[in-house]
Amino acid sequence: QLQMQESGPGLVRPSETLSLTCSVSGGSISSGAYYWGWIRQPPGKGLEWIGSVYYTGITYYNPSLKSRVTISVDTSKNQFSLRLTSGIATDTAVYYCARSMGVAPFDIWGQGTLVSVSS
Amino acid sequence: QSVLTQPPSVSAAPGQKVTIACSGTSSNVGKNYVSWYQQLPGTAPKLLIYDNNKRPSGIPDRFSGSKSGTSATLDITGLQTGDEADYYCGAWDTSLSAGVFGGGTKLTVL
Numbered sequence: 001q002l003q004m005q006e007s008g009p010g011l012v013r014p015s016e017t018l019s020l021t022c023s024v025s026g027g028s029i030s031s032g033a034y035y036w037g038w039i040r041q042p043p044g045k046g047l048e049w050i051g052s053v054y055y056t057g058i059t060y061y062n063p064s065l066k067s068r069v070t071i072s073v074d075t076s077k078n079q080f081s082l083r084l085t086s087g088i089a090t091d092t093a094v095y096y097c098a099r100s101m102g103v104a105p106f107d108i109w110g111q112g113t114l115v116s117v118s119s
Numbered sequence: 120q121s122v123l124t125q126p127p128s129v130s131a132a133p134g135q136k137v138t139i140a141c142s143g144t145s146s147n148v149g150k151n152y153v154s155w156y157q158q159l160p161g162t163a164p165k166l167l168i169y170d171n172n173k174r175p176s177g178i179p180d181r182f183s184g185s186k187s188g189t190s191a192t193l194d195i196t197g198l199q200t201g202d203e204a205d206y207y208c209g210a211w212d213t214s215l216s217a218g219v220f221g222g223g224t225k226l227t228v229l
Binding site: 039048062063104105110 | 121151152154156162163164165166169175207209210211215216217218219220221222223
């Protein structure tokens, strides 16, 4: 059974970079059938797709975040990562990593990790 | 402002049926498959429906989805108190080359 787990700092200072890693177990991130994505959810609000990466490094990003986002994959560690630069308060959210069949839909999710952007 | 439009809330009595609507455009719902997610309080979203009307293994047939044009619907029959959750629709938007979600619908089982 494939499982996904997010990890990273729970607090980021404004203007600094938010960095998270998703570790995948029980399956290979290099499986060609899937993309690997990040979705976030501000407290009390809805879901926002951040972006997705294929094991070859092909990426798709939310246009509203594209200038600040980088998603990368490390097949040797079976992990993929999110970097969001120039953190602002509205980046405060629960960040989920998830697997998608193609670029959508997301069939397996991590438990999520809360990241607060605050001084 | 979400790309896909859902009603903020719906409610129905136990045992009844409820329908949740999701409205989009020709570049997302109208062109691509729709998926539905259930998010119980304090938990990660769970895939309920994919490719408009398919259920992943383990999802009861009380949950069904359909699509017509630029709108999709999620039907839940035989409502149970355990169905109280937030429900989100999602799709790929070809014009944006991005994934998009609805704003979510809170289901209350009275």
